[in-house]
Amino acid sequence: MELQQMRYVVAVAEERSFTRAAERCFVVQSALSHQIKALEHELGVTLFARSSRRVELTPSGRAFLPQARASLEAAERAVADSTAATGRISGTLALGVIPTVTAIDIAATLGAFHRDHPEVRIALRGGGSDTFVSAIGDGRLDVAVLGLPDTGPPQGVASRVLGRQRHVAVVSARHRLAGRRRVRLADLADEPFVDFSQGTPGRIQSDLAFRSAGLRREVAFEAMSTDLILDLVREDLVITLLPPAVVPEDPDLRTIAVTGGPTRIEYLAWSGFNPSPAAQAFVSRIRTADGE
The missing domain is CATH 3.40.190.290 (D-Maltodextrin-Binding Protein; domain 2)
Structure with a gap:
């Protein structure tokens, strides 16, 4: 079983389309379909239910998907950790941002981070603070900007205050x-x-x-x-x-x-357990910008 095959499975599962998955993976659709069929033959199961209009995971596919994602993340982390040892930062930075960020300039911060670490792929996600905390906890996000009431810091993640404002x-x-x-x-x-x-x-x-x-x-x-x-x-x-x-x-x-x-506090939050090199570099950039 190859990592590329698992990457194709994840892409099809997320895009719900072989065509869009092939475009996302920069490969012709026939090659992607062939690799997934080869993987299904190797495993002895069908991962996708296919029709001319729909693509859905089978029960076997739903069972396979989390482990495929974990394997891809582990492989990417291994590469990121090894390059970080040489002073280069690579891998992916998955960043969650609420719609009402005011404490930092997200675009300018990401631009500066990209110039410093051009090998890092940045994935920006919108959403709410509560879902971001859960996503950091289960590894779907590296870092997030949160907006929370003045009742204490977010639980289960490392965090620092970016700013506070009275409504x-x-x-x-x-x-x-x-x-x-x-x-x-x-x-x-x-x-x-x-x-x-x-x-x-x-x-x-x-x-x-x-x-x-x-x-x-x-x-x-x-x-x-x-x-x-x-x-x-x-x-x-x-x-x-x-x-x-x-x-x-x-x-x-x-x-x-x-x-x-009411008072709202904006936090930068990240995993306190073994954060990726890209996450550590991003948190360090925010701290440096604040003069810490």
Whole structure:
């Protein structure tokens, strides 16, 4: 069994298409199909159920896939560790980033990292802080930028604080509070809100702030896009609470300081157990940029 064959299996499983998998692996489809058939013959099982329109893993394929991924990761890690011993960093950096990063310039940081370590393949993933922590724990991510409430550092990962911000109220320019410079949470309690989905880290800090103040609020709209949240506010349908750095200069919006408002802390998180050379290099770059 060859690593290339396992790489093809993983590609087909993830792409759900032999054509797209072949494009991803920079190989003609006939060669990829031949290698997978050869592997199936060697194993004595069928890994994929195929039709002219669909490709799905069989039960045998679902059992095979995790071990194939683990073998590929182990092989890549072996190469990365051996090159790191010579001072070169290679391998893959899988980085998770929340939609509302404000503490660091992600694009500029990745650009500088790539110039320093051009042999590292960077895989950027979007998502939520809770799923990122789990992904670091099971090896699917190397590093992530998280946004969490001020209730303590993330558990099960190594982390450092990148920054903290107190949320501001964001209202439309036509809203009755638009002329205020500061409000209390109680002044906002009767307003309809738009916020991230219930239970997500992007929302928890606001829910905690109202709960701690003994107040209830109505979240009339839920959205996972900051752009959509702000569009709803512009229409004067709702108000919201967000870190000030994610709110653009806009004549249709007003930001208001909130006494007792929620605080969000951004963390850089990574595996504390045997991080890859690429992950260690990325964490070191962030620390160096912060003057540590």
